[in-house]
Amino acid sequence: MRISEFQRIINEMYSDKDRQRGSAKTFLWFAEEVGELASAIANDDKQNTVEEFADVFAWLVTLANVEGVDLEDAVRKFTEGCPGCGKMECQCDNKLTNVS
């Protein structure tokens, strides 16, 4: 599935209430899901981790819909190489690749 297609589906599914709610309150729901993802990973609960990845992504897309951002367009900064070094296999020594 295309990133843009997922964004369109989420928009059609939820957009009426999303836009009423606005960015700040939508961010609260997104942040709650981020916390649930942290919890699933910390508890090493694989099935729940998969569910929470989906929920975080859905709320990120919801927030992008409210903000009027095309996520597929936004990620072009990564698709032609690392934004830091320009390579398809990153060679740069910055925070994007910091292991610590």
Next chain:
Amino acid sequence: MRISEFQRIINEMYSDKDRQRGSAKTFLWFAEEVGELASAIANDDKQNTVEEFADVFAWLVTLANVEGVDLEDAVRKFTEGCPGCGKMECQCDNKLTNVS
């Protein structure tokens, strides 16, 4: 671009260091980007908001790579209808659509 293709690109670009770093430390970098997205939205900085959406998505995908989760597969829970009510245009009255 497919969700799975973006995940593959990010994997090839960054995976060596991602896997050394592990989930917990990767989550810290992801959370930092979530904070930067909040800041961009709060400051109504449209160009930076677009950049931060891309960064949050890239770090979410990175975290999925470290956890061995296929994000395109995970979002199937949304693509055949709302997980709450099953409808393509959500009719349920739960937190997914709560406007407050």
